Amino acid sequence: QAHAAAPAQHQQCPSSTPVALRQDAAGAEGACRLPVDDEAGPLPLSWSPWTHRPDCIYARSGAGTKYCAFSNSRHGARGVSIVTTPETAADVLGMLDQHVGTTEPLPDNSTTGRERERQRQAAFRIVDVPGKGKGVVAARRIAQHDEVMLDYAALLVDMAFATDVPAWTGYRVLHTAAAQLADPASVLGLGQSSGQAADPLENVLRTNAFHTILGGQPHMALYPLVSVRFRLWNVLALVRTSSQLERYADIVSVSNQRINHACKPNSYTRFIPQSIQVSVGAARDIEAGEEITISYITLGQTSAERHKALQQWGFNCTCALCTAGTEAVAASDARRRQVDALRGQAVEAFRRRKPYEALRLTRQVLGLLPAEELFPLYSEQYENMARIYWVLQDMERAEENARLSLDVLARQGYIDSVTPGHLDMLWRQFERERTEEQ
Numbered sequence: 001q002a003h004a005a006a007p008a009q010h011q012q013c014p015s016s017t018p019v020a021l022r023q024d025a026a027g028a029e030g031a032c033r034l035p036v037d038d039e040a041g042p043l044p045l046s047w048s049p050w051t052h053r054p055d056c057i058y059a060r061s062g063a064g065t066k067y068c069a070f071s072n073s074r075h076g077a078r079g080v081s082i083v084t085t086p087e088t089a090a091d092v093l094g095m096l097d098q099h100v101g102t103t104e105p106l107p108d109n110s111t112t113g114r115e116r117e118r119q120r121q122a123a124f125r126i127v128d129v130p131g132k133g134k135g136v137v138a139a140r141r142i143a144q145h146d147e148v149m150l151d152y153a154a155l156l157v158d159m160a161f162a163t164d165v166p167a168w169t170g171y172r173v174l175h176t177a178a179a180q181l182a183d184p185a186s187v188l189g190l191g192q193s194s195g196q197a198a199d200p201l202e203n204v205l206r207t208n209a210f211h212t213i214l215g216g217q218p219h220m221a222l223y224p225l226v227s228v229r230f231r232l233w234n235v236l237a238l239v240r241t242s243s244q245l246e247r248y249a250d251i252v253s254v255s256n257q258r259i260n261h262a263c264k265p266n267s268y269t270r271f272i273p274q275s276i277q278v279s280v281g282a283a284r285d286i287e288a289g290e291e292i293t294i295s296y297i298t299l300g301q302t303s304a305e306r307h308k309a310l311q312q313w314g315f316n317c318t319c320a321l322c323t324a325g326t327e328a329v330a331a332s333d334a335r336r337r338q339v340d341a342l343r344g345q346a347v348e349a350f351r352r353r354k355p356y357e358a359l360r361l362t363r364q365v366l367g368l369l370p371a372e373e374l375f376p377l378y379s380e381q382y383e384n385m386a387r388i389y390w391v392l393q394d395m396e397r398a399e400e401n402a403r404l405s406l407d408v409l410a411r412q413g414y415i416d417s418v419t420p421g422h423l424d425m426l427w428r429q430f431e432r433e434r435t436e437e438q
């Protein structure tokens, strides 16, 4: 209620991006969305654009903090449900507006949306992959940086919800959120690699959720197509009710489309906060029939480090690199250790004001990256080259490398295109770093 009374021109919505930086209409007008909860009126209009009346519970502690299930069953392909506070829900409406507007046609209902979806679908198909269950393979050739798939978040849950709410009612709200999706099976049918938690939906979250910031707050998010395991320690301490199990028993077995892990993945994921989507892009050209893979863990680790990291996630990796012969694995490990060491040495040399040494070391790193297919590191290394040339006042080479760095980001979709504005931002950043160092 507090922000309803504030003068419109000075308003800043509670936890969201400052008004000046917001692209959505509500932000531009300086008007904050009013939080709605279960006390909103009985008519759909009162809780619009949510398609269901919010189902809310109070947190165990805290001055009347409420969490509710907010659903719009028409968002994206299968609806979206967000279990969060009314304030966060109000904040994220700006993001969802592009897709949840009650008068605007939804992208997936429009001809172009359907066509785009059809083309995307045509890029991959789901097959059985020996030793890994289901997997995703390219149905046609996919060029480097082309989008392989684009997925909407289906279920988002505030991280604090898990520990803040009483278990039984917590499960109720969670299951209400899932049931209100246009396609509840897309979430409830996701794999559960552990039966550790009492509730099946909790296991699904533990197995598949991405960490996503929403309205400034950490949330777990399920993107059913992309769905990647994400370890959540002690997040949900909730219990199952047998009636919920019965209700879902017939849909929990539905199979889903998901991407397996590889230690030299051919694809990468990118979060699109404006629409709460995840996009999967090709890190290199992918041939028809090749399995689409992403990395579940930090890229560039050695076999022992990867084994340890993946053990925590509950499986032994059988990707091409891990099952290559002992010699190939040892050679890869040696290169990875070298990349790691050289990156550190280059930074250290630069810090000690030895730019030519830093240049030599960075060039060596760049030379090792293709063999290990560590694509995300290209942008960072080209930026370092630009930084060194900038210090050496060789602006021609600085710009050349800055463009290479930005070009990688543009091809990954992080920026629309490389503009002089982006170059200026880099120069300003280098300038700031120099001032801070002095």
Ligand SMILES: C[S@@+](CC[C@H](N)C(=O)[O-])C[C@H]1O[C@@H](n2cnc3c(N)ncnc32)[C@H](O)[C@@H]1O
Pocket: 131, 132, 133, 134, 135, 191, 193, 208, 227, 228, 229, 258, 259, 260, 261, 262, 313, 314, 315, 316, 317, 318, 319
């Ligand atoms: C998010 S799911 C991926 C889809 C899964 N294959 C399925 O059929 O539902 C993650 C699970 O797939 C399997 N998996 C994924 N990548 C693997 C890999 N590189 N080696 C072995 N198993 C893998 C593991 O069982 C893992 O727990």
